[in-house]
Amino acid sequence: MVVSKEKFFELLEQGREDNSWDYKRDLKIKPNESFYQLLKDILAFSNTEGGHLVLGVEDKEHKLIGVTNQIDEAELGSKIQTTLGYSINIKLLYFKHECDGETKTLGLLYIPKSNQLNLSPKDLTGQKGAIIQANIPYVRRNTQSVLADKDDYEKLLNRIQKQNNYEFKERDLEILIRNRDRLSIETRIYNYLTGDFKFTTNEFSHKLNWLYYSQHHYNKLEFGRLIGFEDHKIDDYFEGKASPTLEQILRISLICRVPADYFFRPTINDMYPIWQYPIISYSIIDKITNRDSFMFIEHEGKFFRDVLWELSKGIRLFINWVLSETPKDISSNPSDGHFFSPMSLYAHFYEWPVEKIDEFKEHLCFQHYKILELFDTSENVDEILSSLIFLPEDLTCRVIIESIKEINIKNGKPQVKLHFLEEIKNKQYNRREYRNLKLEISE
Structure with a gap:
């Protein structure tokens, strides 16, 4: 019963004005001075607890005299929007009532309590100066619409804070x-x-x-x-x-x-995905043996992610193997089938004595010293991948160039061969050096 004939007479029977309602003869949106007086009441009610303007009532004696001019709710709302730059929710009702042998038009305007602080962005003035001052809240106090004082500010602040603070359950x-x-x-x-x-x-x-x-x-x-x-x-x-x-x-x-x-966009700290840097993407693409297939990759992000993931897995396996203690009898220590188990690589050295395996390990540690230097303290693949991402671009490129032998795309997925793992599987002694910034590998 926000606006209704029953609500009108309920307020009229009070016989007095209140901070929650006021009696008025008419609502006027012309001239501007009359509208500004009305707007001040609307702002004050919305900033306090909401309220009603009871229309067609004589202000002092509270007699029913009827309204002389009806305005449309949409027209009033549009005028508020144009003046303030934002809207205020209102409800307006007019109705006919038989009184003292004649039919009179009465009305009721409802202004709800606002969830925000409603202010005018500019001074709204009349012939005698500012009717509404800019950026200062108006409230209802002692049946009048007045500027907020210190106590009002505290109440308004507490109310707005409570409404804006969602309580997480x-x-x-x-x-x-x-x-x-x-x-x-x-x-x-x-x-x-x-x-x-x-x-x-x-x-x-x-x-x-x-x-x-x-x-x-x-x-x-x-x-x-x-x-x-x-x-x-x-x-x-x-x-x-x-x-x-x-x-x-x-x-x-x-x-x-x-x-x-x-x-x-996806970032780690302030870095975009490293494959989006041309020098790094080129270093990877240059290793692809069937580059025509790369043109049909559906999701290039997944492709580069998988390449770097396979590189990190291979680095972890390589480090585990070269730093592990060589078993005295390889044949009695079968692989447990786990990818990162050093035993998965010892299976290639059944005919080699322990001394020769250790010598080969030393050779690999020397040839791939940069891998050990950068990643030997990383405990798992995620840490290696994380370290790889945060390296300077030139160092990331060096790891890619020195580690990846080739990439073959099969069914849209990269199959990555790594130099150090291939050398282990083939028991191959390779020499590595750079000439004119190009990596050269020789047996």
Whole structure:
């Protein structure tokens, strides 16, 4: 019963004005001075607890005199929108009523409590000066629409903060933590190399935290205010609980000097997928034996990801083998079938004595010293892949060129042969050197 004939008479029976309603004869949108007086009441009601304007009632004696001019609800709403630059929700009702032997038109205007602070962006003036002052809230106090004082500001602030702070329930937090856990470094590297990306608050918070910790000029409060975050929600943005506006994203991009699309593409720290750098993609493509097949690759991100993944797996196996202790009797230590087990490679050396195997290992360690130097402390394939990604571009290219012998594309997937694994399988002594920046391998 927001606006109805019954609500009208319920308020009329009160016999007095209140912070929640006021009596008026008419609503006027012309001239502007009359409209501004009405708009001040609408702003005040919306900023307080909402309320009604009871129309067709004499202000002092509260007698029914009827309205002399009806206005359309849509017309009033349009006038508010044009004046303020935003809309305020209103409900307007007119109805006929028999009183003292004549039919009178009465009305009721309802202004609901707003979820935001409604202000005028400019001074709205009449002949005697400003009727509504710019950027200052009006509230209802003592049955009048007046400028907010200190106590009003505190009430308004508490109300807006409470409305803007979504209270995360236990289930919400479980989902938030689960999604954050799924974005572990391993998963992030996998998605990053594939080139897959979905904009989520968790993804945004990862990028935001990286940019914040990479700069040294601002504390978190200053950083958040520069971006335009609300003070009471700054931590929510950093924790993946709040979604930014496009304006805030553009501000961060300018402040941190990252490309405008930084928040809409896969990155690790501030790096795009490494295969998108021409020198690295060329180093990989140059190893493909059937390059015509590369033209029919459906998802190039998956192709480059798989190549780098196979390279990292091979490096892990190679390091495990050359640093393992050679078994005294290889025949009594069969392979357990695990790819990373050194025994999977010892199977090629049944006829070799332990001393010769150790000598061969030393040769491989010398020829592939860079692999050991860069990755021997990495405990698993994910760590090797992560280290490979964060190397300088020229060093990444060197690892690719020295390690990959060839790539054959079969059914759209790369089959990667690595120099050090092929040398082990073939018990092959190769010499490696660079001439004019070109790797040359000789037996």
